[in-house]
Amino acid sequence: MSVPQRQVLERIRAHTQQIDLRYPEYRDDLIKALADIIAVQKAKPSDHINRVEQRATQLGDLIASHESPEK
């Protein structure tokens, strides 16, 4: 991606450190999801709202898959 550039990515990475770790690799997955969402938003296809939601729910599914039923 060219915009936002590294500055934005650096800030995103810094702020993920303040997010609760839902499972061990959660922060990496969070960054990847955000990078994908930004790319979708930049390309702005006609269904971009749905695609942003899909990418967010994918991350949610990863959380759910790591949660034990009794949690």
Add this chain to the structure above:
Amino acid sequence: MRLLSAEITNFRLLREVSLEFSTNRDRALTVIRAENASGKTSTLKALKWGLFGSKDGLDSVGERLSPIDWPDKTPCELRVRIDFEHTLPVQIDASTIREDTQKYTLIRKAVEEPTDGTFTRSSDKTELLHHTPAGAEPVAGAEARLREIIPADMRNIFFTDGDAALTFISADAGRTTKIDQVKNAIRSLLGLGLLEDVESALKHARSRLLRRQRDDAPAGELAKVTQSLQEKEMQRDGLQSDLTQARTRTVDLERRLTEAEKELTRALSLGNFDELANQRERVSLDLKARAQQESQLIREHTSLLKGKELSWGLIGPELSRGLDLLRQLVDKGIIPKASLPILRDRLADGRCICGAALTPGSDARKHVEQLLENEKLADEHSRLLTLLYHTADADSDDARSEGRQFLYISEGLRRKRADNLRATEDLERQRKELEQKISDINAVDIQSKTMARDTAKSSLKNQERRITEIEIALRSLEPEIEALNTKQRELRRHSQKLRALNAQITATEDLSTVVQHTLEDMQHIYLRRVSDQMNVLFMDMIGADPSSGSVYQSAEITSEYEIVVNSVDGRRLSPDHEVNGAAQRALTFAFIWALTEVSGVSAPRVIDTPLGMMAGTVKRRVLELIAEPPQSANSAQQADHQVVLLLTQSEIADTEDILDLRVGSSISYSNTEHFPRDLVNEPATRQPMIITCKCSHRQYCELCERRSRAHYHLVART
């Protein structure tokens, strides 16, 4: 993004032009040398058209692009081919961002057909080829991919015309337009709009997920809690938005208050009216006393001139000389005369002092009688001289004394009158100064400035009160939201069915939080960084040192996105009419450079006529700054550093040594139509077109030799 090469075909005078761009980081400059009307602006336009297309790359769609002498009703294919490479992050995780560089070829074509003074142009045909180890592969959705690589918003930042770039600071198009230009450029390069869109999309996604959650458990307590939570959160969002607005307004009011206080202080610094009037009164009284003193001195002077002292003073030297002569007569015994009584006594006695008898009728007696007659005649003169001697001798001391006294009194009076005149002049000057100060003081102005200050102070106080109220409301809302969140989490945990949905909502919320915080950083921290960096670059370019009292103390971007310059007397200068031409250009470049450096966006900077209107050290400093590798910590930006300058020879003059160190690629343009007036040698074709050669900024060859070459000390390229 970094340009590698370009081919421009049938674009105005550029019928067939090939360009090789420097990719050397330390010699990142590509200089295209061209005189006026020799294709500089056409090159800039061709590159913009190639990269951004007819929609975004042209100033006007009604602009004809084909050569002006192209035959009527004959299709002309315009073509721009650009080879470039682009570095992008390919792997991002919590600890690393890995980047990869890929090569592309862009080909943009359109067909233009001139007909009877007008023309038609087909839509653009764009082809983007991605160079992979397997060969060049066409990229689907070329325009969209191009916009990802270099967004259209950035075209005026990276592709600038020296004059057009001034729109960032010039109010020719109106203050709002100027501010919008700066705002849009900053928002675009910092990616603010994109992040806001992402934030909005995530909020939208969360709302939909929450709605689904509510719909999935319509009668349950979770639905009620979720609804309450949503309401409270909306309330909080509203309050936070109000708080942001109130804080922005506070910053504005603080600035207004500072300005109002400065204005008032400046007005009051002219002086207090009553005090100045009192001073003027005192000075007037002193002047009156001086005038009286002068009259008195004149009277004394007149009296002195009428007195005997003046006479003595005037005749003193002559009197001394006369007295000396009389003394000589006394010394010689000429006066006083004593022989007359002796002669009479001798005649009465009948015997001369020599013992001879002076008998009547004797010769001796006749002789003495004759002597007596002679002496009688001379005695009247002698008597008068004797009288004069005694009188002068008696008065000579008085004369000397009176003469000296006259000189003494006269000198004293002269001094007193001179002192009085000086004191009077000084008082007159004081009175004039006081009157000027009094006339400078505008009581109405002070009153209005005081009112402006008080209004700003009062508004600020209200705003601060408002902020406190909002903060209190927010603080009281937070525990309610937290309690509802806790309740909601508890209820979610009990709902097996809603677990997946809950996790999705959690993920959306986490994503939103990160985006919100990033956006806040970009809005505040990075805007300040751009402003600070612009200030450093600007002050460096114009060689101003604030500590030594330079007129320009600093430059900044205000919270309203306006570029301003602060002066040594604390005023905020408008760059478009209170800053000189060279400093305006320096400020524009400082802004563009600061923005690109802070944003970390890597793209070539192509500038047409950057050094026009500049001379001397400012011109050299601007070029040094443009040419030097970026100080950015961003490796991609450092690696992609590339600057293409379209320069005239007069712009190059006096900067050759800098170009010697920084130019990695040189191209010279010559317009065939400039023969024979400017070009020395006849071109191979007389068709109006640009011919190119590889001459550097110090060279000339058979193709580009101009009659002015000796003036610029150019040497023949061998």
